[in-house]
Amino acid sequence: MRGAEMRDWLQPHRIFLGLLGLVIVLWCATQMRWDWLPKYAPLMAEGIWRTIWLLVLSVFFGMLLAIPLGLAQAAGPWYLATPARVFCTVIRGTPLLLQIWLLYYGLGSLFPQYPWIRESDLWPILRQAWPYALLALTLSYAGYEGEVMRGAFKSVPRGQLEAARAMGMPRHKILSRIWLPQAFRAVLPTLGGETVLQMKATPLVATITVVEIYAVASRVRQDTFIIYEPLLLLALVYLCLAGAIVFLFRQIEARGPQVRRPG
């Protein structure tokens, strides 16, 4: 396996492309302007950290919301299924940028009108931008993943749920031991891709003054009038993050038992 992989990489055209890539990287490193890097490095590290933190929290809370959303659509009574479906349709049918601006500018201009909100202990938090960014990203992830989870819950064979019910298993136990674990396994590969999409959505929060890595790069551009270098570095950072997410999900997938797929 290893040998075959090595040979794959040592084909003549791959070596040629690799060398070409190396030349391009060297040219970028020596010919472009990177003198701004030391000054902005701490800010960029902070920005990367904030991006990761937004991504992890929004994926976690979004998933917590997506499970009941999917369950309501797959098996709930109509008065739960309909609102869940409407929520998913609205979130998936409108641009995330619009949702972010609606929450930040809309709610942000509504809250200060109420004295009791301004006097509450939460006000110092509500005055900042990141709660709105986190809320918008969470709702967006929940909307897309609610739809994915609906399919996942439906894909678990009925016979298993019927067997569990016949054994007299209580409903919450059926969910936690049989339904949810299998639905989750079936959906893991999809979730990996969706999390990469979520990562690609994080720079949008820079438009509401959250200083994550994209905002830092924009500031470098505005301060120094250097256009391409910060953007190229930014692309590299996101490539690495995407690679890390894909790797992480492969690890999680490899740990559990393999799902048998029909066909």
Added chain:
Amino acid sequence: MGPLDLLALSPPGWGATLLAGLWNSLLIAVGAFSMGLVLGGLGAWGKIHGGPITRDLLAMYTTVVRAVPELILILILYFGVTDLVNQILVAFGHERIQISGVLAGIAVLGVVQGAYATEVLRGALLAVPPGQVEAAKAMGMPPLLMAQRVIFPAMLGLAMPGLANLWLIATKDTALLAVVGFGELTFATRQAASSTKAFFTFFLAAGVIYLIITLLSGWAFARIEAWARRGEPRNAGG
């Protein structure tokens, strides 16, 4: 002024501004989607039938474009393409030009769409039963006629769900152009909202417009798929 006055078409209302933005958004979405289809068709062909170098380059194209946020690609291409065109023009002794926002938007989103379309069309092309292609070859059908009569019809039904998704992504991605200050629907909405301070009214109105586009296109694509799959046996499970 009430919400309806604000959305009125005549000048104190902002309805006309929003509709102009909507027109720009649709123009860019249609242009980018078409360009994506052309790039995707070429990409899928290259990935399946191309030589090793073509395949590696295409793999790099689809990987990079699908891993880097659209916003950053838009900025890189927006600045990069404008710069490149101007350098070429200057080199040939012409004046610098300002590239129109619509064209730049179509070009940028088209490149992004092309990467996704490559994967969608490649999957559909691979799913065409090889026996049918072989049969057409054995009958001595010329390649173009074979593409038109055998491969396209078989691909269309398979590619439709993926293409419908891509179209929806195209309409929503046009909103990203608001960040570079191009006057499409989201940008027009923000302008209207910040001048009147009626944030909820305008953002909700724009949301409803986007939602109507989504629902209408979902319906249309379902019709097209049903048409493309006419005559297929309905023995699929689930």
